[in-house]
Amino acid sequence: MSGTLSLTPEKWQNCCVHLLCLRWGEPTKSGRSMECSPDELTAWYLESGQVEVRTSRRNFTAETGQWLFLPNGYRRQEFSADARLFSLAFRVFWLDSLRPALDLRPGLIVPQLGELEKAMNRIREQEGHPEEFEWHFRGITCDLSKVLEIKTWFLSWLAASIPVWRESLPDLDSSSEVDPRVVEARRWLEEQSEMLPVLDFEGAADRVNLSLGHLNKLFFEFYHQSLCGYHEQRRIRYARRQLLRPEVRIKEVAYEMGFVDLSKFSNWFKRLEQVSPREFRGKSFLRQRDNKS
Known part of the structure; x- marks a missing residue:
């Protein structure tokens, strides 16, 4: 559909907004130059340097003073040596159908914007102006007030960003409605083991009386990923849960998920999560320790 989606506030309560990661500083060591296929939406503001990104649909070069907004899916990213950025990873989706509520495809670059700059300055001031900062939805513990504090800031940033996206992306808004055949196909996927x-x-x-090619096209239209991509995201969520269990060895998680070679599991995990299993576990445990101290 094209144009702004207008619903009652009651229906908008069904729209879930999740900030998964907020950080600023230099790109991570693993994220500086890599191929990946993230499930979430991405926003980067380049404070210095530049980044080149290649996706399946378009190539981007963002430079100092520009925002780069990217959809989920495959990308190849390369940051310059002097790059520093303000970065967000987030999801906006409908709770009943799990359909993405915002479609940022194919992505866009915009110059520095006053409202977004004010939002950046507010969160920096809120956190005490550290040179480096990182907050994650997963792998940390904190009280409710901190969660609400971060979420309130993010919602204000998102509200300022949406009008900017609408100027370039007329099909930005997606309703919660999904073709019943696609819903049934998703149910079939949920019935399958994540370990396969x-x-x-x-x-x-x-099950839905369609050719595989037609079903895959419909599935991509509503969920912005293929059947295979959806299954991979279920698998990566399972792998993350297992890696957060300190008593389980990384090699055991790999074998449980059908990888006979640990390096192949590590490469697969890094492509989807942007860090290796060892880095993911180490960072998660470090954040948990820091939050307890």
Whole structure:
């Protein structure tokens, strides 16, 4: 659909907004030059340097003083040596159908904007103006007031960003409605084990009486990813949960998920999560320790 989606406040309560990561400073060591396929939306403000990004649909070069907004899915990113950035990873989706509520495809670059700059300055001041800062939705513990403090700031940033996106992306808004055949196919996927590295998606196609090619096209239209991509995201969520259990060895998680080679598991995890399993576990445990101290 095209144009602004207008619903009652009651119906908007079904729209979930999750900030997954907020950080500023230099790019992470692993994220400076890599290929990845994140499930979330991304926003980067380049405070210095530049970044080159190649996606399946478009190439971008963002420079100092520019915002780069990216959809979920494959990308190849390369930051310059002097790059510093303000970065957000987030999801906006409908709770009943799990359909993305915002469509940032194919992505866009915009110059520094007054309202977004004010939002950046507010969160920096709120956190005491550190040179480096990192807040994660996963792997930390904090009280409710801190969660609400971060979420309140993020909602104000998002409210300032949406009008900017609408200027360039007329199909930004998506309703919660999903083709019933796609809903049934998603149910079929949810019935499959996350530990299976490969699925025969013909089973999903047979259930809804569509060819696999037609079903995959419909699924991508509503969920912005393929059947295979959706299954991979279920698997990566399971892997994250297992890696957060200190008694479970990384090698055990890899074997449980069908990888006979630990390096292949590490490469797969890094492509989807932007860090290796060891880095993910180490950072998560470090954040937990810091929050307890």
